[in-house]
Amino acid sequence: MKLNDIVKPISSQLKLSEVNSIGKYIVYGASGKCGYIDSFKVDKNYVALVKDGAGVGHVYKLNATDSFLGTMQGLVPNDNIDRDYVYYLIRYLDLGAKFNGATIPYIYFKNYGNETIKNVDYQKQVFISNELSKIEDEIFNKKKQFLFLDELVKSRFIGQEVVAWDLNF
Secondary structure, eight states, X not given: OBGXXXXXXXXXXXXXXXXXXXXXXXXXXXXXXXXXXXXXSOOSOEEEEEOBSTTTTOEEEEOTTOEEOTTEEEEEEOTXXXXXXXXXXXXXXXXXXXXXXXXXXXXXXXXXXTOBOOOOOHHHHHHHHHHHHHHHHHHHHHHHHHHHHHHHHHHTTTTSOOOOOOOOO
């Protein structure tokens, strides 16, 4: 089975100059949410990935009614395909490492759409994506905890003279 058997690619002609600071529906760009518009094109949850430039291969989960800029590629899951499973599958394929182009990295669906993937039934897709989501949440929480503890340690030295230890043995 190929990736192009489970998703339908969609493109966008939307430019950053057409995006507003307020509106009904979210628009995503290469670095995340970049604004709003008052209409939408897709009515099903899907994923979008950055197809060119420095963020090539970065993947986002988009909800129905979310839009994306033209520097990205949308992948709408077919019926009986879990959007979150597609998200993790695309991340696993690490498409940013397989780009074509001499100066500006660029990935093409005609190439990565032919990636061979395992045929997994819908319930197993949901189970896999739920488990991976739990792992991601745990990693996020541990990173937050690390940053908090790092700031706590740093705060202990503010306003204090740092004394070097005598390491003569």
